[in-house]
Amino acid sequence: MDGASFCKQCRNPLESVDQFCSKCGAKNESNLSHDQAPKETIQLSKHISPKSATTALLLNFFLGVLGAHRLYVGKIGTGLLMLVTIGGFGIWVLVDLILIVTNKFEDKQGGLLELTQNSSPFKTAIIVISTVLAWLLLYVLMVLALVFYFTSGLVYTIEHQLNALQSGNIEKAYSYTSKDFQKTTSINDFKKFLDQYPSIKNNESYFFNTREIENNLGFVKGTLTAKDGAKTPIEYRLIKEDDTWKILNIKVVPTGAAIMINNKTSEPPSTTPSQENSLPKLFEAKGNKYSIRYPDDWSYVSPSKGTIVFMGKKGTAAYHVNVNIQTILSKKSGGKYSSIKEIVDDLKTQLSTKASNAKILSQGEGELPKNPKRFHGEYLVFTYTFKGKTFKQLEFIISRDDELAFYTWAYTAPSDQYDINLPIAKAMYESWIID
Missing domain, CATH: 3.10.450.100 (NTF2-like; domain 1)
Structure with missing residues (x-):
């Protein structure tokens, strides 16, 4: 009886076409279809991609930020996305790098790119760590190379x-x-x-x-x-x-x-070994977030809020000169000005309307020597006549990098004393620190 089997309940002979036992009515389990039969766990291996894992690795390593390795395996869309985002700012490239070295990177058809075979977990970990470190080193070198190229x-x-x-x-x-x-x-x-x-x-x-x-x-x-x-x-x-x-x-x-920027060279005081000795006094305007050093024979007054005037004491050579620092709130903080240009334009207007014989000698970009990368602006050098006497003034307008305020720093002296006292003013300017 070809194809015959026996009922598991009563051992009654069954034909292969019988769905149930004719004697006890039990289900003929030997005749279950493939879909009805008890399922066994079957490991289905993914097919191996014809693309070279080594090529993909090299493309990822050197051109990953351009999405070259994804374009190579046919993933055009994500490859272009990597190109636009510079490899997901490097993070996406690093993730793909790990997938490639662990044999988990797939091509467009879902085929795995096989870089290594039968690697132990320890060997795989070593490969991943060494590859990632090598890529990070290459990434840093590439960034430095780009910086050096563009500068x-x-x-x-x-x-x-x-x-x-x-x-x-x-x-x-x-x-x-x-x-x-x-x-x-x-x-x-x-x-x-x-x-x-x-x-x-x-x-x-x-x-x-x-x-x-x-x-x-x-x-x-x-x-x-x-x-x-x-x-x-x-x-x-x-x-x-x-x-x-x-x-x-x-x-x-x-x-x-x-x-100094667009300013004539002048020698530092030759009798003092350091700025602290030549400018022993320190003025701190904590509310206006700056400090500056000044000479021992100078004093200061505050004629109005946000304004400090340093001047030589009576009887000294610097008695008729002064250094003026003014803190000006920006529009962002409720003030009048929104840019350095507006302050410069206003200063020029005041010179033309309120001063006699005003003449601008030079104008250009300026900076704060203590922190030129954060604080910079413009400067002007001009002369004017006041009460029959000619004065010369150097003025810097500096903007805070948080755009909350502006600072004006001005050195003013009678024209015949300007060059004599310029080294002191310059030393003070170079000691000026804005927080």
């Missing part, structure tokens, strides 16, 4: 100036400075500055570890090594002129002396 124009200008100085061509070195720099710093002043710091002219090598670009301004910081081995920390600030970077400011760090 290479800054260093290009500085390098050419240093090369010109090495060969003794001062005129050519001067040509790499900006128009604003040249307006108020003559080539003779430039030569005096170089004579003051021979390590710049006698440089043998240089290294710049900080390069930053913000709009049309650039900031470079590094170290010059002279032929005698002496190392000099130096800072440069540059501005874009006609698509070319030009030097706006050079600052030699150790002594605090510098060619």
Whole structure:
């Protein structure tokens, strides 16, 4: 009886076509269809992709931020999405990298890319960790390479100036400075500055570890090594002129002396070894978030809210000069002005209407020496006549980076005393700290 079986309940012979036992009525389990039969757990292996896992790994490693590995396996949509998002800012690339090295990355048809076979959990963990660390190192190197590439124009200008100085061509070195720099710093002043710091002219090598670009301004910081081995920390600030970077400011760090932005070079007080000694007194305006140092023979008054005036004491050479700091609320804080330009325009209007013989000598971009990256603005140098006497004034207008207020810092002196007291004013300005 081919195809016959027996009932599991009563052992009655059954035909293969019988659904139930004719004797006891039990269900013929040997005749269950595939869908009705008791199911067994069956492991269905996914098919292996014809795409090379090694190729996908390399594409992910070097071009993952462009989605190249996903485009390679046919995942066009997500590949383009990775391209737009720069690899999900690197996170998506890292996730795909781990999937590839653990044999869990699929192609468009769902096929697995097999990188390794029968790897132990320990070996897999080692592969994942080493691959991720290698990728992170490559990512950092790529970011640094991009930074150096996009800021290479800054260093290009500085390098050419240093090369010109090495060969003794001062005129050519001067040509790499900006128009604003040249307006108020003559080539003779430039030569005096170089004579003051021979390590710049006698440089043998240089290294710049900080390069930053913000709009049309650039900031470079590094170290010059002279032929005698002496190392000099130096800072440069540059501005874009006609698509070319030009030097706006050079600052030699150790002594605090510098060619201030578009301001004539002046030597620091030579009788004092440090700023704390030359400016022993410290004024702190905690409510206005700044502090500044001033000389021992100076005093200060506060004629109005937010205004401080420093001046030489009676009987001193600086009695007729003053340094004025004013804190001006922005429109954001309920004040009158919303930009530095509005303050400058208002100052020019006051000069033309309230002062006699007013003349603007120079104007340009300025910065706070203690923190040039956070606080910068504009400056003006002008002269005017008051009660028959001619005065000269240097004024900086600085904006807070939180846009809550502006600061004006002004040095005013009779014209014949301006240059004499400028080193003191400059030292005070360089000590000014805004929080």
